[in-house]
Amino acid sequence: QTVVTQEPSLTVSPGGTVTLTCASTPGAVTSGFYPNWFQQKPGQAPRALIYSTSNTHSWTPARFSGSLLGGKAALTLSGVQPEDEADYYCLLYYGGAWVFGGGTKLTVL
């Protein structure tokens, strides 16, 4: 049974740095899982931020970056802004099918 796990919630201060992670059970996340990251604000559709581990879209703010960290996919926000408060979802590829993580609710406080 494939399970993709994210931190349910995280809190960060404005201007701070926070790292969200995305783990796969079983096994470690590699670039072959093509990790994607999405931001979703209340009442809105998800917006793509990162694809294939660390690639950003043209609209992705520079403070967002993606990487692999300790066998997990990671999304790091550096210099967090109040408008970054949102739900964040990772998405991993499992050879023909994609699986979302449960999401991380990021609070900026």
Added chain:
Amino acid sequence: QVQLQESGPGLVKPSETLSLTCTVSRGSVSSGSYHWSWIRQPPGKGLEWIGYIYYSGSTNYNPSLKSRVTLSVDTSKNQFSLKVNSVTAADTAVYYCARYSSSFNWFDPWGQGTLVIVSS
């Protein structure tokens, strides 16, 4: 840029079939560079990938939904569609369509989503 818009009934009775259509504008479903996806989100919960279809009709489905889901594409109308049969309350969700790039492995853009409630 490409825009996607979901449409279909907002209320479906249990055991019946949920049917939604996604209309693509400022782009073509016949583009060989993309697959056309469906994703859903139950109220207050996380996202679930349902599947995607290529313009040729080739499909990939979420294994947990595969037995109840059918995707189709209509290139003449520049649309693709989702059917989920034998629905229950657990199928109540906001349904999103999205474009998937198999070359770069990203999902964008997304439609605004449409809420489907399963209730008698």
